Each structure stands twice: as structure tokens, then as C-alpha cells.
Amino acid sequence: MLSREDNELLCRVGPGTPTGTLLRHYWLPFLFDWEIEADAEPQRVRLLGEDLIAFRDSLGRVGLLDDHCAHRGASLFFGRNEECGLRCVYHGWKYDVDGRCVDMPNEPPESTFKDKIRHTAYPCLERGGVVWAYLGPQTPPPPLPHFEWMDLLPEQRYGSKRVQYSNWVQAMEGDIDQSHVSFVHSRLNLDDETELRFRTGGPRRLVDQIRKNDTHPHFEVVETDYGVCIGAGREAGDGARYWRITQHLMPFHTMTGPYGENPTRGWRAWVPVDDEQVFVLGITFHPTRPLADDEVDRQANRSGVWNISPEMRMPVSSQPYGRWRPRPSLENDFFQDRQVQRTKTYSGISEFWAQDAAPQLSMGAITDRTREHLGTSDLAIITVRRRLLAAAKQMQEHGTAPPETERPDCYLIRSDALLLPAAQSWFAASEERRKVMAGVNPSCPA
Ligand code: FES
Ligand SMILES: [Fe+2]
Structure with a gap:
């Protein structure tokens, strides 16, 4: 459990909060490069409780600006993305990717007022097909x-995203918690091959x-x-133990162990949208x-930790990460099927990620950690919380x-x-x- 003060400190991410300040010292991944095209429509983004607008300019650079125009606060979402800048649709003020006001057509041509305007703009970088933003104070950024x-060819990787309506910490904690997989993700009868459709990947008989x-x-x-x-070790018979090694990388990255011969691997980031939403x-x-x-x-057509199967997505919208x-969702009980729960799967919930999200959202948007009773299986969660709290306090x-x-x-x-x-x-x-070695990819039990 945590004290009320520490729980608040850990979970809140807005400007000026201790953890919000901490997270602003790390780069945040937020878009795939294909999601944002040069001179195409700008996109709503929300990161750490800040409303922002992303656009790619004529030179291919990504800009990330405060949503509200410096003139009188209109949203730049409605703006025109043209000739290396984003122009507010209300009176035509135009900003470049660095937040400079490069044109102010509603003021006399001789005015130098535009040179005094510096709109909030956060640096962005692209690596490995992902656009990253830095919302922190350091110039140049770390x-x-x-x-x-990041070093692989595009055809060696596939990326996806998923929004979750809960605080980022309880979502991320699910990913470093190996003990839940014996329950919420399990099938009642391991020989029931039909139930394999309820999960990602192929059969994992041994594991x-x-x-x-x-x-x-x-x-x-x-x-x-x-x-x-x-390390999470389980008895595997004949004096052997099956160890699954999960990495938590500050502040919100996770990697769980792979399965099988020459396996694919996974990485994810749990990025706070605000206090009550994460992707x-x-x-x-x-x-x-x-x-x-x-x-x-x-990855594209079935559900996983970060994949929503296509038929389970909301229609595409212009809202952040739409x-x-x-x-x-909680409102439709994550489409839980009680008959399936009685006969086939532990949860009765078909989407893999929703087997995690249903319990995580049911805790409340920000779970009350003063009421928890943590056991030996919660050691990883306790340690990661401590690490984050220590960094935020430092x-x-x-x-x-x-x-x-x-x-x-x-x-x-x-x-x-x-x-x-x-x-x-x-x-x-x-x-x-655990070392990254070119051309080497150790196999794992499946
Ligand atoms: S509010 Fe944007 S130019 Fe006036
Ligand atoms: Fe899970």
C-alpha cells in the first residue's frame, strides 16, 4: 500500500506536479511516423495533461505546439498546414515548428509584433518509425x-497503440505482474484448442x-x-524452474519475456495522456x-497487450489518438460472456488487452492504494513504485x-x-x- 500523499505524488502528471516534472525529463513516444504527413491535417495530441497540436511541415519536420493560439486562444487544430508552418484559421497567425510566429497578416506589414511572439513548441525527434516529444526544460534536450x-529495418518491426481510460501507473503495473497470467488470461481446459482464438500467438503447451x-x-x-x-520463477517439474524476466525501464517502458524458437520480441511504453488516461x-x-x-x-488483426482487434475499435475520430x-469498456462490461467464463476461459472476456483493462478500470480511474494488501507476488510492483517515487522526490x-x-x-x-x-x-x-547482440536471438520455452 501507499500513503494517500505518495499515491497522489506517483499518479498525477500535470505541469508542476512532482511526477509530472519527472516525466518531462524523459522523451515521450506518441505517434507513428505514418500517422502524420507533410502539409496534411494537424492532429490533436494530449500528453501529461497538456493539449497540443502536432503537424508535419513542408520540409517533413514534426512540430508540436500548444493547442491554443497565442493571439486569442483559438485551437490550432482548425489551422492550415501550409508552406512550412501552421496558420491559425481565426486571424491567420502562422507558426513554424519551433513556435516562432512567422506571419501576422492582420497587423500592418511594418509591425514587428510577430517577432515578440514565442508560442510553446516542444522538440520532436523520429527514430525507428516513432515520433518522440520532449516536454522538459533542458535545452538542448537529453x-x-x-x-x-530502433536499429532494425522497418520490415523487422510492427507498431500499434491502445488508449486505456485509467491512470498510467495501474496500467503499467499490470505489465510487470507475472502472477496474474495464471488467472485472468488462462483457459479452463488446456486441451481445448478452440479456445486458442481467445489469445494471441500459438499454443504454449509447456508454459x-x-x-x-x-x-x-x-x-x-x-x-x-x-x-x-x-525475475518470476515457477516450478517446472524435475527440479527445474521456469523463469520469466520482465524489464521495467524508467520511467514507463516494459519488456516481458518472449516465447519459442528464435522468437519475436516486444517493447512498450505506457505514456500518460493525463491523470485518468494512458496509451x-x-x-x-x-x-x-x-x-x-x-x-x-x-499484430494487425488480433488482440494483444497493445493491439485492439479491428472490429473492437471505435470509429476513427479526430480526438487525440482517435x-x-x-x-x-466498463459501460458494456468489456463484452464479458458468462457462458464462456463458465465453460472455457477464466475471465469470459475475449479481447486479450481487455482481460487486463477490465480489472484495472474497475479499480477506479486512480486506484486507492491506501486500501491495498500487497503480498509476496507484488514485489515487482512495490519496487518499481519505490523507484519512481524516489526519482520524483529527488x-x-x-x-x-x-x-x-x-x-x-x-x-x-x-x-x-x-x-x-x-x-x-x-x-x-x-x-x-539479456544483452543486445547483433545476429543473436536466444530461444525461450513455449
Ligand atoms: S486566435 Fe489565432 S490568429 Fe487570432
Ligand atoms: Fe495481462
Whole structure:
């Protein structure tokens, strides 16, 4: 549990809040490059409680401006994106990607008033097909974190997004919690092949059986320079243990262990839209080859942690992230089917992500952590909260940004999953496997 004060401190992300200030020292991924075209319509964006407008100018640069025009506050969403700038539709003031007012056609031509205007504009960078924004105070901004998928060819990765109507912390906590997979994501009868359609990926005979047999993984955590490395071990029979290694990378990135021979891998970011909304932006990638058609198809057409299946999406809208909003919600009980719950799956909820989102939203938009009762299986969550709170307090008291913001290569790591003799240390045994090595992609149990 947390005190009321610490819960507030951890969850609130608006300007001036301690965690909001902390998060502004990290780069935030928010759009895929294909979502924003040169001289095309601007897009509404909301990050850390700030309403912003993104556009790509005639030279291909992405701008991210305060939504409200510096003149009299009209939304720049209605603006004209033309000739290297975004022009407010009300009186024609025009801004470039740096927030300079480059034209003020409703003032006399000899006026220098426009030179005095500096509209809020946040720097953006593109890497690995993703547009990143920096909302912090540092000029120049710190380097982008360096993730393995950024160095791969476009055909080796596939990205997707999903909006969730809850605070970002409780959404992210679901991703570092290996203990829930024995329950909410499980099938009642492992031999029931028809139920495989309720999940992503193919059959995982061994891992599913291990999760069914041992429902109380033993957790161990190691604090690292990038965040927290989490081991969750389950009895696998014959004196062996199945260890799944989840990485939490400051402040909101996660990577869970892969499955199978020469596996695809996943990375995601849980980016706060505001205090009561988050989106998860995820990339599936293969370190050594292009993704196969069925791997792309699974990402594009089936549900997963960060994928909404196409028929379960809301119609595309111009609201922030309006392409990535789901239909299943608390109001429709996430389309839970009680008959399926009685006979086939633990939850009766078909969308994979919704099996997580239903319990997470049911906690309330910001869960009251003063009322929790945390057990041994919550060790990872406790450790990550502590890390975030310590960083936010350090920032609040001393104004110092965490060192990882200046160490992009500490993000160059992998998650893992492996079978080991019970006495062996998972952290030592996975040391080489957790390194990013070109052309090397260790296999994992499935
Ligand atoms: S409000 Fe934007 S130009 Fe007047
Ligand atoms: Fe889950």
C-alpha cells in the first residue's frame, strides 16, 4: 500500500506536479511516423495533461505546439498546414515548428509584433518509425533512449497503440505482474484448442501447463541503472524452474519475456495522456529477420497487450489518438460472456488487452492504494513504485534529473525466459542473453 500523499505524488502528471516534472525529463513516444504527413491535417495530441497540436511541415519536420493560439486562444487544430508552418484559421497567425510566429497578416506589414511572439513548441525527434516529444526544460534536450528495435529495418518491426481510460501507473503495473497470467488470461481446459482464438500467438503447451501447476511464482528483483529487472520463477517439474524476466525501464517502458524458437520480441511504453488516461504504444520486432506474414497478421488483426482487434475499435475520430480507442469498456462490461467464463476461459472476456483493462478500470480511474494488501507476488510492483517515487522526490527536492536520461545506451537490453535447475541464479544465467547482440536471438520455452 501507499500513503494517500505518495499515491497522489506517483499518479498525477500535470505541469508542476512532482511526477509530472519527472516525466518531462524523459522523451515521450506518441505517434507513428505514418500517422502524420507533410502539409496534411494537424492532429490533436494530449500528453501529461497538456493539449497540443502536432503537424508535419513542408520540409517533413514534426512540430508540436500548444493547442491554443497565442493571439486569442483559438485551437490550432482548425489551422492550415501550409508552406512550412501552421496558420491559425481565426486571424491567420502562422507558426513554424519551433513556435516562432512567422506571419501576422492582420497587423500592418511594418509591425514587428510577430517577432515578440514565442508560442510553446516542444522538440520532436523520429527514430525507428516513432515520433518522440520532449516536454522538459533542458535545452538542448537529453538524447533519445536507445532501444534495440530502433536499429532494425522497418520490415523487422510492427507498431500499434491502445488508449486505456485509467491512470498510467495501474496500467503499467499490470505489465510487470507475472502472477496474474495464471488467472485472468488462462483457459479452463488446456486441451481445448478452440479456445486458442481467445489469445494471441500459438499454443504454449509447456508454459501454460507450468502456469497452471504453479500459480504462485517466486519473485526476485534487481535494481539496475535503467530501472528494475524482475525475475518470476515457477516450478517446472524435475527440479527445474521456469523463469520469466520482465524489464521495467524508467520511467514507463516494459519488456516481458518472449516465447519459442528464435522468437519475436516486444517493447512498450505506457505514456500518460493525463491523470485518468494512458496509451500503450508497443512494437513487436524480430532482431534478425523481417516479420513473417502471420506475425504481422497477428499484430494487425488480433488482440494483444497493445493491439485492439479491428472490429473492437471505435470509429476513427479526430480526438487525440482517435484511431486507437476501444469499444469494450466498463459501460458494456468489456463484452464479458458468462457462458464462456463458465465453460472455457477464466475471465469470459475475449479481447486479450481487455482481460487486463477490465480489472484495472474497475479499480477506479486512480486506484486507492491506501486500501491495498500487497503480498509476496507484488514485489515487482512495490519496487518499481519505490523507484519512481524516489526519482520524483529527488527531482522535487534537489532538481536533479535521473542519470539514465543522459545514458541512452543503458536502454539497450532484452527481456528473457528460460528453464533452469532450481538452485541456479536466474540473473547470472541470463546475463549474456539479456544483452543486445547483433545476429543473436536466444530461444525461450513455449
Ligand atoms: S486566435 Fe489565432 S490568429 Fe487570432
Ligand atoms: Fe495481462
